[in-house]
Amino acid sequence: MSTSSDTSVQPGTALLQFLSSQRVWVASGLILLVLAVFDTEQAIESTVFASTALIGIAPFLIFSIAIAAYANATGADNLIAKAFVGAPAMMIIMGALAGGLSPFCSCGVIPLVAALLTMGVPLSAVMAFWLASPIMDPSMFFLTSGVLGFEFAVAKTFAAIGLGLFGGTVIHLLSRGGHLSDPLRDGVGNGGCGGAKMRAPKPVVWSFWVEKERRRTFAKVSLDTTLFLAKWLELAFILESLMLAWVPAETVTKALGGSGIGPILTATFVGVPAYLNGYAALPLVSGLIEQGMSLGAGLAFLVAGGVTSIPAAMAVWALAKPRVFALYIGFSLSGAFMAGLFYQLWTIV
Known part of the structure; x- marks a missing residue:
C-alpha cells in the first residue's frame, strides 16, 4: 500500500502568487x-x-x-570586461563610462560586481561603475x-558619469591609506552569469540574426522589456495624472521650485x-516640473532615487x-545634490 501527498497548489495560493507576480498591473487596475x-x-x-502619454x-x-x-542578443554587454584593465585612474574613468553607458540593470550588476571585486579589481573602479550604472x-x-x-537626458548622463568619477576617486584616495582593504562580506564569491562574462568574455556577434539562439534571445528580451516598461510607465502616468489633478501647483512650487x-x-x-523605478520616475518628475519643480531639483531627485533604489x-x-x-x-546623496546644483546653475546662466 502506498501513500501519496497532495502537492498540488491550492486555487487561493495560485491566485495570490499570480497577483503578486503582476502587482504593478494590479495596482494600476x-x-x-x-x-x-x-x-x-x-x-x-x-x-x-496615460494612454496618450504612452x-x-x-x-x-x-x-x-x-x-x-x-x-x-549580440553579446555586446561582454565588452564590459575590457573596461577594467590598466592604471587605477584609467580604470576609474572606464568604470564610470561603462556604468553610465552600459545596458546593465541594477539586478544584473550584482554578480558582475562580485566577480570584479573577488578577482582583485580595485574597489575604486568598481565603485565608479556601481554608482553610475x-x-x-x-x-x-x-x-x-x-x-x-x-538636454535633460544629456545632463543625467553627465551626472551618472560624474558621480562615478567622484566616488571612484574618493575611494582610491581612501584605499591608498589602507582604510578599505577587504571590502567584501565574508562568503561572497565570484559566481553568477555576470561573473562568467567577466572571467571569460565571449566574442560579440553583431549580426545576431544569423544564429537561431540569438534570435530567440532578441525576441525574449524584446518581449520582457516591453512588458516591464509598459507596466511601470502605465502606473507612473496614472500617478502623474492624479498628481497634476490633486496636488496644487503652488505647493510644489513652494517646496521644490525656485533656483x-x-x-x-x-x-x-x-x-x-x-x-519607484527608473522608468516610472520619469513621468512623475515631468509632472512635478510642470507643477513648478526646478530642473536642478528634478535631476537631483532622479539621481538620488536611482542610486539608492532598493x-x-x-x-x-x-x-x-x-x-x-x-x-x-x-556618495549617492552628495553627488545627487551637486549634480542638481550644477545643472540648475547651467539652466540659469
Whole structure:
C-alpha cells in the first residue's frame, strides 16, 4: 500500500502568487477601479492621460527596447570586461563610462560586481561603475529624451558619469591609506552569469540574426522589456495624472521650485523614499516640473532615487561590508545634490 501527498497548489495560493507576480498591473487596475467608483470623471481623465502619454513616447520606447534586446542578443554587454584593465585612474574613468553607458540593470550588476571585486579589481573602479550604472543606460537615455527632453537626458548622463568619477576617486584616495582593504562580506564569491562574462568574455556577434539562439534571445528580451516598461510607465502616468489633478501647483512650487539650494536639497532626500523605478520616475518628475519643480531639483531627485533604489542599494549591501555601503549612500546623496546644483546653475546662466 502506498501513500501519496497532495502537492498540488491550492486555487487561493495560485491566485495570490499570480497577483503578486503582476502587482504593478494590479495596482494600476485597482487605482482606476477605485477612481471609477468614487470619481468617474477622474478615472476617464487618468485613462486618457496615460494612454496618450504612452502613445506620445512610443517611438522612444520602441527604440530603447530595440537597444536593450540588441545588446543582449549580440553579446555586446561582454565588452564590459575590457573596461577594467590598466592604471587605477584609467580604470576609474572606464568604470564610470561603462556604468553610465552600459545596458546593465541594477539586478544584473550584482554578480558582475562580485566577480570584479573577488578577482582583485580595485574597489575604486568598481565603485565608479556601481554608482553610475543605476542612473543611466542607452534605453534610459532615449526614454528620458522622450519624457523630459534631450538636454535633460544629456545632463543625467553627465551626472551618472560624474558621480562615478567622484566616488571612484574618493575611494582610491581612501584605499591608498589602507582604510578599505577587504571590502567584501565574508562568503561572497565570484559566481553568477555576470561573473562568467567577466572571467571569460565571449566574442560579440553583431549580426545576431544569423544564429537561431540569438534570435530567440532578441525576441525574449524584446518581449520582457516591453512588458516591464509598459507596466511601470502605465502606473507612473496614472500617478502623474492624479498628481497634476490633486496636488496644487503652488505647493510644489513652494517646496521644490525656485533656483536656490533648498529645493535641490529637499529633492535629493525626497528622492530616496519616493523613487519607484527608473522608468516610472520619469513621468512623475515631468509632472512635478510642470507643477513648478526646478530642473536642478528634478535631476537631483532622479539621481538620488536611482542610486539608492532598493535593487541598487541591496546589491551593495549584499556584497560589501557596512562601511562600503555607508560610503555608497554618502556618495549617492552628495553627488545627487551637486549634480542638481550644477545643472540648475547651467539652466540659469
